[in-house]
Amino acid sequence: MKNSKALCIAVASGKGGTGKTTVATSLALSLTPQENVLFLDCDVEAPNGHLFLRPRIEAEKKAVILIPRIDVEKCLTCGKCVEVCQFHALAEIGKSIMIFPQLCHGCGSCAWHCPSKAIKEIKNPIGVLEAGLALKGIRFAHGILTISEPMATPIIRQLKKWQKTETGSVIIQDAPPGASCSVVETLRGADFALLVSEPTPFGLHDLKQVLDILKEMNIPGGVIINRDGIGDFQVDQFLKQNHIPIMMRIPYSTEIASAVAAGKTLLDVSSNYGLEFKTLFSQIKKRVMENETC
Amino acid sequence: MILIISSQNADINSPVDPRFGRSQFFIKYDTNTNHWEAIKNSSVNQRGGAGIAAAQIAVNHKAEVVISGDFGPNAFNALKAAGITMMTFLQDTSTVQDTIDHYKQGKLNPFE
Ligand code: SF4
Ligand code: SF4
Numbered sequence: 001m002k003n004s005k006a007l008c009i010a011v012a013s014g015k016g017g018t019g020k021t022t023v024a025t026s027l028a029l030s031l032t033p034q035e036n037v038l039f040l041d042c043d044v045e046a047p048n049g050h051l052f053l054r055p056r057i058e059a060e061k062k063a064v065i066l067i068p069r070i071d072v073e074k075c076l077t078c079g080k081c082v083e084v085c086q087f088h089a090l091a092e093i094g095k096s097i098m099i100f101p102q103l104c105h106g107c108g109s110c111a112w113h114c115p116s117k118a119i120k121e122i123k124n125p126i127g128v129l130e131a132g133l134a135l136k137g138i139r140f141a142h143g144i145l146t147i148s149e150p151m152a153t154p155i156i157r158q159l160k161k162w163q164k165t166e167t168g169s170v171i172i173q174d175a176p177p178g179a180s181c182s183v184v185e186t187l188r189g190a191d192f193a194l195l196v197s198e199p200t201p202f203g204l205h206d207l208k209q210v211l212d213i214l215k216e217m218n219i220p221g222g223v224i225i226n227r228d229g230i231g232d233f234q235v236d237q238f239l240k241q242n243h244i245p246i247m248m249r250i251p252y253s254t255e256i257a258s259a260v261a262a263g264k265t266l267l268d269v270s271s272n273y274g275l276e277f278k279t280l281f282s283q284i285k286k287r288v289m290e291n292e293t294c
Numbered sequence: 295m296i297l298i299i300s301s302q303n304a305d306i307n308s309p310v311d312p313r314f315g316r317s318q319f320f321i322k323y324d325t326n327t328n329h330w331e332a333i334k335n336s337s338v339n340q341r342g343g344a345g346i347a348a349a350q351i352a353v354n355h356k357a358e359v360v361i362s363g364d365f366g367p368n369a370f371n372a373l374k375a376a377g378i379t380m381m382t383f384l385q386d387t388s389t390v391q392d393t394i395d396h397y398k399q400g401k402l403n404p405f406e
Contacts, residue, residue: 088343
């Protein structure tokens with residue numbers, strides 16, 4: 001809600017397979033039609049939100065980054081570009097500069113620093129953005145990375161900028177698993193982060209990493225315990241000690257597991273979840289408002 | 295001839311490091327003078343492109359032969375373009391000094 005007029009909730013989890021997408025899609029479905037929901041699947045390396053929200057793709061856009069091309073006539077082989085490239089996508093070999101396009105993040109530093117304007121930037125496709133209306137009128141968009149090298153950050157950035165956000169709408173962003181740059185990119189600008197974790201020691205370890213990121217980015221967050229009943233109480237204890245709210249518990253059940261496997265959400269399992277997610281949403285709204293006034 | 299060997303420590307008696315880009319140190323050895331120096335690999339903790347950065351170190355130190363356990367495709371392309379010969383250790387358990395001896399005895403295999 002900060003600068004834009006939409007409320008942006010990012011759903012993240014330290015590790016994959018915690019039920020993050022199940023939570024994100026169930027939340028989206030429970031908020032419509034009362035809220036105008038835009039769902040952004042930011043897990044561009046393995047998008048799966050569409051399996052649950054079933055959008056009809058109507059718009060498509062290529063995601064590109066600008067990578068350098070060096071004009072050898074103008075190049076002084078001064079090495080400045082190699083020095084400033086933090087991704088090591090350039091090397092100075094003998095009297096020429098070698099470019100490794102798979103490593104280039106398109107940051108533009110090299111062109112900016114080149115003293116003789118020898119660097120032209122050319123488009124390099126990295127993936128595609130797709131959008132369309134999904135179940136219950138949810139506006140849906142995702143990005144699909146098509147190159148083998150992990151270059152998720154730029155495509156997530158482009159995905160977030162692509163769709164118009166309307167006043168009063170709710171944006172739900174499904175983050176990639178893990179605690180990498182692409183998670184940071186998804187969280188950037190979010191008003192609230194909903195973290196999905198399992199009550200196991202592994203779950204705790206990964207959860208801590210994401211919580212550290214949230215702290216650093218100053219984003220309020222809460223946790224949903226999924227598969228409650230397996231594992232131990234370490235996650236509970238840790239969250240209590242650190243005053244991080246547990247906002248919902250989803251029990252371990254084979255019924256839920258088989259529903260998810262069939263492309264269904266929690267709302268299909270029990271209509272109670274609709275209400276639970278609505279309550280969760282009002283808690284989130286409250287937390288965001290408190291966070292903004294202090 | 296200038297050799298660069300990936301090494302776990304900044305010492306010629308250190309065990310070799312099998313990973314070229316992720317090696318902690320490089321030992322630079324001049325076969326004409328028998329002089330050696332250790333070079334710290336400042337890119338060891340970088341996420342991507344460590345192989346290229348390591349290749350750049352070898353190029354900047356005018357290495358003619360680089361000896362390691364394995365070379366990634368980027369490092370390979372960069373070193374190849376620079377005309378630097380790549381070779382592999384006999385064993386990952388050797389020391390840098392052993393590896394230099396093996397090189398002098400012509401026991402090492404080129405990496406292709
Ligand atoms: S900074 Fe420009 S002039 Fe210098 S080496 Fe790079 S491309 Fe060439
Ligand atoms: S655009 Fe950025 S990442 Fe790409 S080569 Fe230039 S400095 Fe490196």
